[in-house]
Amino acid sequence: MVKPNLKVKIGGLELRNPVIAASGTFGSGEEYKDLTDLGSLGAIVTKSVTLRPSEGNPPPRVVETPSGMLNSIGLQNDGVDAFIKDKMPFLSKVKTAVIVSIAAHSVNDYAEIAGKLDRIKKVDAIEINISCPNVKGGLEFAREPGSAAAVVAKVRAASKKPLITKLSPNVKDITEIAMAAEDAGSDAVSLVNTFTGMAIDICAKRPVLGNIVGGLSGPAIKPIALRMVWETAKKIKIPVIGMGGIMGYEDALEFIIAGASAVEIGTANFVNPKAAADIIAGIEKYMLQEKIKNIKELTGCLRT
Amino acid sequence: MIQSAGKVISNRSVKPGYYLMAVKCPAVAKKAKPGQFLTIRCGNGTTPLLRRPFGFHRISASGFEILYERIGKGTAFLSGLKPGDEIDVLGPLGNGFAIPRGKKDFVILAGGMGVAPLASLAESLVRIKKAEVCAIIGARSEKALLCEGHFKNIGIRTLVATDDGTCGKKCFATDVLNDFLEAKQRLRPVIFACGPGPMLKAAAHISKKRGLECHVSLEENIACGVGACLGCAIKTRSGYKLVCKDGPVFNAKEIIW
Numbered sequence: 001m002v003k004p005n006l007k008v009k010i011g012g013l014e015l016r017n018p019v020i021a022a023s024g025t026f027g028s029g030e031e032y033k034d035l036t037d038l039g040s041l042g043a044i045v046t047k048s049v050t051l052r053p054s055e056g057n058p059p060p061r062v063v064e065t066p067s068g069m070l071n072s073i074g075l076q077n078d079g080v081d082a083f084i085k086d087k088m089p090f091l092s093k094v095k096t097a098v099i100v101s102i103a104a105h106s107v108n109d110y111a112e113i114a115g116k117l118d119r120i121k122k123v124d125a126i127e128i129n130i131s132c133p134n135v136k137g138g139l140e141f142a143r144e145p146g147s148a149a150a151v152v153a154k155v156r157a158a159s160k161k162p163l164i165t166k167l168s169p170n171v172k173d174i175t176e177i178a179m180a181a182e183d184a185g186s187d188a189v190s191l192v193n194t195f196t197g198m199a200i201d202i203c204a205k206r207p208v209l210g211n212i213v214g215g216l217s218g219p220a221i222k223p224i225a226l227r228m229v230w231e232t233a234k235k236i237k238i239p240v241i242g243m244g245g246i247m248g249y250e251d252a253l254e255f256i257i258a259g260a261s262a263v264e265i266g267t268a269n270f271v272n273p274k275a276a277a278d279i280i281a282g283i284e285k286y287m288l289q290e291k292i293k294n295i296k297e298l299t300g301c302l303r304t
Numbered sequence: 305m306i307q308s309a310g311k312v313i314s315n316r317s318v319k320p321g322y323y324l325m326a327v328k329c330p331a332v333a334k335k336a337k338p339g340q341f342l343t344i345r346c347g348n349g350t351t352p353l354l355r356r357p358f359g360f361h362r363i364s365a366s367g368f369e370i371l372y373e374r375i376g377k378g379t380a381f382l383s384g385l386k387p388g389d390e391i392d393v394l395g396p397l398g399n400g401f402a403i404p405r406g407k408k409d410f411v412i413l414a415g416g417m418g419v420a421p422l423a424s425l426a427e428s429l430v431r432i433k434k435a436e437v438c439a440i441i442g443a444r445s446e447k448a449l450l451c452e453g454h455f456k457n458i459g460i461r462t463l464v465a466t467d468d469g470t471c472g473k474k475c476f477a478t479d480v481l482n483d484f485l486e487a488k489q490r491l492r493p494v495i496f497a498c499g500p501g502p503m504l505k506a507a508a509h510i511s512k513k514r515g516l517e518c519h520v521s522l523e524e525n526i527a528c529g530v531g532a533c534l535g536c537a538i539k540t541r542s543g544y545k546l547v548c549k550d551g552p553v554f555n556a557k558e559i560i561w
């Protein structure tokens with residue numbers, strides 16, 4: 001049988017396959033260059049970058065929880081100018097799509113970062129992180145349809161790149177935010193970011209994380225993330241990129257069947273640096289077995 | 305760094321709760337230096353989820369040993385491994401101990417499990433011509449005292465301190481360090497330390513007071529191990545640094561304790 005077609009389109013951007021490394025879990029790709037074939041990935045989303053350098057939260061910043069982990073990194077990064085100078089030269093040479101994640105405290109900052117990235121050729125798309133639970137005010141834009149739309153509209157005006165809006169699960173109704181992002185000109189939405197959570201050291205009677213609260217990721221969140229992707233995909237026409245606890249190709253397929261056009265792999269990269277590559281191979285094998293020629297046939301094929 | 309399958313050669317309890325595991329894994333061992341670390345995936349399930357970090361206890365051309373304490377799910381899994389079992393190894397990670405050129409006098413300061421990565425360092429130090437190495441090992445009690453024989457076997461003067469006095473002097477390892485330096489004022493040894501935070505802080509203080517060079521190997525919770533997630537940050541005089549990528553060995557004067 002012929003090789004199945006795994007290509008997917010996110011706005012104007014065509015990806016070799018639907019498996020993407022998630023923001024904050026894959027650095028700028030360079031950290032994993034010796035451990036996996038970066039060129040085999042559908043795309044890499046880089047760690048969220050802010051307008052100015054940001055030092056991040058006090059340690060401890062990560063802790064394992066049952067089937068998951070909490071993190072409170074707090075968007076540590078050197079700022080967008082340093083990102084372009086220090087990280088883009090490597091990323092320009094990687095043979096995969098580069099999606100740059102951006103985060104900010106104001107609508108104008110989002111637009112300014114997007115404007116700077118718009119001039120960089122190898123930036124294939126922008127993921128607007130309106131959903132970071134680990135910085136003060138980081139969640140505000142993701143909470144209300146109006147503020148989410150304001151960010152997307154301003155970034156849309158500042159950049160011609162395909163835009164992906166990354167949504168928070170820590171909201172009343174994630175589908176409303178997704179619809180607002182679509183109306184404001186986003187080319188796709190990605191969900192979910194982490195769920196706010198915490199862990200306590202009962203001996204010290206202190207929070208385990210330096211920031212007290214953090215974001216929960218990993219297999220523990222998968223069923224909730226999947227439900228949110230399913231609900232969201234029914235309500236919007238733009239592509240949905242699904243994530244949350246994907247460890248193997250079976251998890252990825254669940255998201256795709258629920259309505260995702262592509263998936264992002266986060267925590268799994270820590271467990272197995274070849275996780276994304278293994279997932280691509282697994283999806284391909286599944287398609288061969290099920291005689292599915294094009295991955296698009298799978299997106300949203302859920303029978304209810 | 306490389307991700308490679310390792311084969312368990314032996315895995316035995318050296319004292320109740322403490323294990324020594326020898327792993328055949330030439331790809332990782334060939335590049336490993338004392339002070340660097342590796343991570344192991346403990347099973348295929350989701351609990352434990354993250355890979356667990358361990359120092360290289362001993363390094364050879366074909367493999368390495370880790371010395372570990374069984375304290376939770378990951379180390380319980382490891383303690384159940386049998387010769388012939390395969391494990392998923394990622395390493396070597398981080399930077400090892402930098403041995404300053406021209407120096408001949410060294411003190412190794414170990415607290416608790418901190419002794420694990422210092423054994424391979426000791427083996428490197430004794431190979432330096434005319435080197436004088438002294439090891440100071442601190443432990444809760446005799447039951448948790450490890451490697452004393454190993455250090456002595458390779459010809460290193462070894463001093464012991466236990467919290468309960470069941471072996472060696474009843475005091476902290478850093479008290480022994482202080483006495484040692486006091487008695488040998490003319491020596492300007494380089495100190496290499498690994499162990500609990502309070503011990504390292506005390507060692508940093510002592511070496512600063514005496515103007516001695518001190519390198520400490522630090523621990524933080526590790527997620528990726530390769531510098532991607534920024535999870536294992538510690539505070540230094542030049543901002544946050546990562547234990548996995550910038551460390552785990554740091555110059556003690558860099559750390560904000």
Ligand SMILES: Cc1cc2nc3c(=O)[nH]c(=O)nc-3n(C[C@H](O)[C@H](O)[C@H](O)COP(=O)(O)OP(=O)(O)OC[C@H]3O[C@@H](n4cnc5c(N)ncnc54)[C@H](O)[C@@H]3O)c2cc1C
Nearest residue numbers: 341356357358359371372373375376377378379420523524
């Ligand atoms: C760079 C580095 C090198 C290390 N080298 C060694 C080594 O050579 N030998 C060795 O025995 N251990 C070493 N450790 C510590 C080792 O990684 C942990 O003991 C191990 O991850 C515990 O896993 P677990 O699943 O058994 O315990 P968990 O179930 O994760 O934890 C059980 C209990 O132990 C505590 N704990 C977990 N991790 C640590 C830690 N890093 N330090 C102190 N307490 C902890 C937890 O708070 C919990 O209460 C090293 C750690 C680092 C960061």
Ligand SMILES: Cc1cc2nc3c(=O)[nH]c(=O)nc-3n(C[C@H](O)[C@H](O)[C@H](O)COP(=O)(O)O)c2cc1C
Nearest residue numbers: 022023024048071129192193217218244245266267
């Ligand atoms: C350590 C860590 C750092 C993260 N940093 C970011 C970030 O900077 N920007 C972002 O949009 N998402 C970030 N995330 C969220 C992930 O991209 C992803 O949405 C989330 O972890 C859920 O997927 P997973 O369960 O596969 O990890 C981070 C997650 C982790 C675990």
